[in-house]
Amino acid sequence: MRCVRWMEQAACRGKDTQVFFPSEEEKHMDRKIRELRAKAICETCSVIEPCLAAGEGEEGIWGGLTEAERSGRHRRRKLSRPMVEMTTPGENPWVVIDGEGGCQIWQRETEKTWHGVEWAVVKNQEIIYISHNLDDTYARYGSLIHS
Numbered sequence: 091m092r093c094v095r096w097m098e099q100a101a102c103r104g105k106d107t108q109v110f111f112p113s114e115e116e117k118h119m120d121r122k123i124r125e126l127r128a129k130a131i132c133e134t135c136s137v138i139e140p141c142l143a144a145g146e147g148e149e150g151i152w153g154g155l156t157e158a159e160r161s162g163r164h165r166r167r168k169l170s171r172p173m174v175e176m177t178t179p180g181e182n183p184w185v186v187i188d189g190e191g192g193c194q195i196w197q198r199e200t201e202k203t204w205h206g207v208e209w210a211v212v213k214n215q216e217i218i219y220i221s222h223n224l225d226d227t228y229a230r231y232g233s234l235i236h237s
């Protein structure tokens with residue numbers, strides 16, 4: 091990739107970029123852990139917006155979001171009932187991290203958990219389950235999300 095000006099300020103500059111991109115043999119939980127590592131780098135980055143724009147249609151983490159989250163962000167603009175309505179005032183907004191249409195997993199940053207994240211299972215735009223454990227969420231609802 092050609093290095094453009096905003097990339098000079100990227101927090102990932104000079105770091106191992108493998109953490110931002112999936113590999114063919116990667117297992118589900120390995121992917122989640124790798125993505126959290128990449129997102130931790132992105133959290134300190136000052137060029138998230140140009141990175142998001144550059145990552146449109148690309149694989150991997152761009153602007154702190156996975157491909158699914160970026161496409162969810164795009165879809166949310168089209169929803170008649172925006173996700174932010176389901177966020178308690180003062181709390182962070184949810185982003186879609188997995189699932190299409192009927193059943194999805196949403197994620198948001200929170201101070202309620204030691205790792206700073208919580209997940210919700212959302213069916214037909216209603217939160218049906220909230221968890222502080224992504225493994226547990228997938229164990230209970232993974233089949234619904236990927237059906």
Ligand code: SF4
Binds near residue numbers: 102103151154
């Ligand atoms: S947002 Fe993340 S992937 Fe994009 S330039 Fe910054 S650190 Fe790199």
